Amino acid sequence: MYLTQMGEIPLLTRAQEIYLARQIETTRAQFRAKLLECEYVCLNAYKVLSRVHKGELPFDRTVQVSVTDRLEKEQILGRLPHNLQTLEVLIGQNKADYRIALSKRARTTERRKAWGRLGRRRKRCVRLIEELGLRTQRIETMIPTLNGFIRRLRELKIKIDAHKRTKQPASNRQNIVDEYRAILKACQETPRSLKRRMKEINEIFARYQRAKRGLSEGNLRLVVSIAKKYRNRGLSFLDLIQEGNAGLMRAVDKFEYRRGFKFCTYATWWIRQAITRAVADQSRTIRIPVHMVETMSRVRNVARQLLQE
Structure with missing residues (x-):
């Protein structure tokens, strides 16, 4: 099912790669600035x-x-x-x-x-x-925390208003008021400015995630083609693909399009590294260092070529 769906995703052209890489760079800079201003x-x-x-x-x-x-x-x-x-x-x-x-x-x-x-x-x-x-x-990772602050402020405001409506003594709601003020003090915002800031951050971050997803989805076939070479090494094919996808996401984060190389060329190294490390860590009872796994792989390939000759 996964492989069928993946086959329907078209490959990216060089122009599309550069466009998405620029989108990632721009939106990353925007949401970082907005976040750090808090x-x-x-x-x-x-x-x-x-x-x-x-x-x-x-x-x-x-x-x-x-x-x-x-x-x-x-x-x-x-x-x-x-x-x-x-x-x-x-x-x-x-x-x-x-x-x-x-x-x-x-x-x-x-x-x-x-x-x-x-x-x-x-x-x-x-x-x-x-x-x-x-x-x-x-x-x-602080975006969910700030979104949590907004939800908590909303809850506390409802409680404070309920206390005021029922004309309870101010001392009864002091703990609620203190928590409300503590959140705003930690962010150095007003309720309105914090809500406005998080609305902008969430919108920009969603665009950032979409651009990253677009660049990674266009290269899922590359993960499968590399994972095939590591079959029968102690990990299932789907596990190899999963590890390769993790390597692909790291490549998306680190890709520097201004250096001039194609993303698929750059991503190949990260995908191989992720899969090789997973094979070394998980496929054997006694762990073999990554560099030894690569050496064993080269020896195995040479042995296969000699056998064919």
């Missing part, structure tokens, strides 16, 4: 990068750098302490301005200016974090 995400990103600087998190798994570009890695390591120091100052200033923006004692002009400063500083925070190349996976 104080909750910005603070979490700052904490993650601080742990990288302290050596508590591995650099290569947290920061996105080209495998072949050693200079880029050195540049990021050089920027890291300076950017983190600046971020710490900006985050502190944002907290102070958020208090002014919500203060009933402050004049309207003061509150408006505080929101303006917050907006400008947030954009600067985004630039500083983007200079450090934090992996998209590290921040996109």
Whole structure:
């Protein structure tokens, strides 16, 4: 059934590959910027990068750098302490301005200016974090958390309104009000601005996912053609395809179309790596290192050729 459906998906042309790769790049940059402008995400990103600087998190798994570009890695390591120091100052200033923006004692002009400063500083925070190349996976996992905040705010608002309608003492709803304010304080938003931000993020993220899906679906046949070469190695054919698909998705995330190579050429390496590693890890009682599995595969192919001759 799966193979039949996959056969109906047309192969992508080079122009289509480039179009989808550009879509992925554009939408990724847009939703990352919108996300990082939210104080909750910005603070979490700052904490993650601080742990990288302290050596508590591995650099290569947290920061996105080209495998072949050693200079880029050195540049990021050089920027890291300076950017983190600046971020710490900006985050502190944002907290102070958020208090002014919500203060009933402050004049309207003061509150408006505080929101303006917050907006400008947030954009600067985004630039500083983007200079450090934090992996998209590290921040996109916060989208469900922020959507959860909106749902929780809605629930709490209903409870607060119900308390007011029944004219219960304010002390009875204090815990609910405190939680409501704590969520908004963590994001440094108003209920309306948080809802508007998440609507934009969800729309852009959906376009990003569609572009990724389009690029991967157009190359599913490639996964099958590579998986066929690894049959009878201890894993079922469908398991091989599943592992190959995981490699394909990694290729989609890492594809750099500006370098000029075709996506299928680039994806082949990632698919092979994923399948080879799965065969090495899962097919035997005693695990054989990946490089030995590849050597055994080459020996087996040569032996087959000699036998045919």
